[in-house]
Amino acid sequence: MTAVVTVPDRAETATAPLDERIARHSDGFRVVSGDRPTGPLHLGHYLGTLANRVRLQNLGVPVVVVIADYQVITDRSDPGPLAERVRTMVAEYLAAGLDPDRTVIFPHSAVPALNQLMLPFLSLVTDAELRRNPTVKAEALASRRPLGGLLLTYPVHQAADILGVEGTVVPVGRDQLPHLETARLVARRFNDVYGPVFALPEPLLTGTPNLLGTDGAKMSKTRRNTIGLGDTADRTAAIVRSAQTDSNRRITFEPATRPQVANLLSVIGELTGLDPVVVATEIGDGGAVELKRRAIEAINDTLAPLRRSRADLLADPGYLTGVLIDGAARAGAIATGVLGRVRAAMGMDYFSGAATRSRA
Ligand code: TRP
Numbered sequence: 001m002t003a004v005v006t007v008p009d010r011a012e013t014a015t016a017p018l019d020e021r022i023a024r025h026s027d028g029f030r031v032v033s034g035d036r037p038t039g040p041l042h043l044g045h046y047l048g049t050l051a052n053r054v055r056l057q058n059l060g061v062p063v064v065v066v067i068a069d070y071q072v073i074t075d076r077s078d079p080g081p082l083a084e085r086v087r088t089m090v091a092e093y094l095a096a097g098l099d100p101d102r103t104v105i106f107p108h109s110a111v112p113a114l115n116q117l118m119l120p121f122l123s124l125v126t127d128a129e130l131r132r133n134p135t136v137k138a139e140a141l142a143s144r145r146p147l148g149g150l151l152l153t154y155p156v157h158q159a160a161d162i163l164g165v166e167g168t169v170v171p172v173g174r175d176q177l178p179h180l181e182t183a184r185l186v187a188r189r190f191n192d193v194y195g196p197v198f199a200l201p202e203p204l205l206t207g208t209p210n211l212l213g214t215d216g217a218k219m220s221k222t223r224r225n226t227i228g229l230g231d232t233a234d235r236t237a238a239i240v241r242s243a244q245t246d247s248n249r250r251i252t253f254e255p256a257t258r259p260q261v262a263n264l265l266s267v268i269g270e271l272t273g274l275d276p277v278v279v280a281t282e283i284g285d286g287g288a289v290e291l292k293r294r295a296i297e298a299i300n301d302t303l304a305p306l307r308r309s310r311a312d313l314l315a316d317p318g319y320l321t322g323v324l325i326d327g328a329a330r331a332g333a334i335a336t337g338v339l340g341r342v343r344a345a346m347g348m349d350y351f352s353g354a355a356t357r358s359r360a
Contacts, residue, residue: 018169018202026060032167032201034066034108034158037085041092042226043299044213047270052171052204054097063103064165064331065093067324070108070115071158074151075143090320091313092229095306106327108161113335117160118153120346124189125156125182133178155182163187163198164335171204194345197338215244230310233300240264240296245288253280261288264295271298 022029033053035045057063067086072079086107093105108114130136130152139154140147150157158179162170163186170180180203187198213225227236244260253276255262262276269276283290313320343349 018204022056022061022169023059029061029169030165030167031056031061031063031169031171031204032066032162032165033063033171034068034071034161035089036068036071037082037089038072038080039085040088040228040230042228043267043303044226046096046229047267048173049171050093050096050098053103056169056171057098057103061169063098064167064334065098065103065105065327066161066165066331067105067107068158068161070150071154074148074154075139075145086324087317087320088230088314090323091310092306094313094320094323095310096229100323100326104165104327104330105323106331107324110324110328111164111332111335113332113339114160114164115157116339117164117335117342118157120190120342121156121159121163121186122153124186124193129182129185130155133182135175135178138175155179156186159183159186162201164338165331166199166334166338167201168199169204170201174205177203177205190342190345194342197341197345227299229303229306232307233304236299236303237296240292240299243292243295245291249287250285251280251283251287251291253277261291264291268294268298271302 031053033049035041035049041050053063053065067089069079069082069086072082090105094100098105133155136147136151136154140151143151155178159182161167162180162183170176170183172180180201184200187200191198215225217225227239231239243264245264246258246261248258248261251261251265252258253262253265255266265276265279268274268279272279279294283294340349
């Protein structure tokens with residue numbers, strides 16, 4: 001469950017004014033965010049970025065969501081059952097409140113201009129810069145495989161995703177901050193060498209950047225410690241009941257010393273809008289049993305309409321594919337324009353005039 005141990009640090013406080021600027025005046029911002037289609041979305045995604053995307057969309061900010069299919073093979077040897085996973089992901093996005101009329105949802109592989117941007121971008125970073133990216137290091141370690149070229153350059157293709165669709169605001173979990181730094185570095189260096197083409201994207205951290213799973217480790221699909229958005233209410237209850245807590249019966253909100261209890265309180269807080277400290281006081285001597293009952297109720301109440309809508313949408317695969325086709329066309333139009341400006345800035349459009357093969 002979530003460890004919303006939010007000791008505000010510099011990055012986090014820096015994003016608060018951005019949030020205020022967006023709320024005051026949404027013009028000029030474009031939110032870009034994405035997920036790798038490696039399996040169904042879970043509560044961590046929902047609280048971490050999905051709810052935030054929906055909120056920004058509803059504030060009137062243009063939102064672009066990239067389904068990062070090529071990124072699946074950064075840390076594994078094959079992409080898996082993409083067609084089904086991508087369809088499920090689209091259903092989950094829409095069920096959570098993303099509106100395909102306003103928000104562009106597209107698969108990375110359907111917009112080749114993004115990959116073409118990678119070549120000039122790769123020329124702007126060094127091997128040493130890529131190797132010291134902490135997220136790349138952590139993923140390389142977790143994959144137990146030799147560091148592949150695609151994983152090493154992961155931050156650069158993510159920079160291409162973001163800059164290629166003119167993203168200026170990137171809602172991210174803390175683990176993605178190093179990637180965003182690379183995107184900013186690439187944008188700055190490109191502008192320095194070739195002239196001003198890119199706006200520098202800014203991170204928008206949510207209150208719940210790092211979720212813990214029911215075993216106390218980071219919530220992730222590979223650890224099987226997640227609550228899926230599509231899980232049944234019963235399975236959700238079973239998973240929450242199996243969550244680790246501690247032996248102190250009285251419930252208090254102390255993220256540093258009681259992380260698992262704090263996680264559950266934070267989930268309740270996030271989903272109900274109540275302060276976790278207040279929730280803890282209400283539960284008091286009710287102990288872990290009452291804490292978990294409240295968490296199960298909060299999760300299942302919030303997710304019930306989403307789960308119904310997800311099931312309805314999954315019954316209409318043609319519609320889901322249509323959303324992607326439409327999204328790819330809209331993202332493609334933006335990315336083609338950006339690539340055109342990049343090539344012009346670099347002098348790479350040198351034969352774009354009325355070229356013919358006849359000799360003078
Ligand atoms: N790498 C991101 C993740 O694993 C997903 C992603 C791909 C992304 N492209 C993006 C996130 C662009 C933000 C912006 O979560």
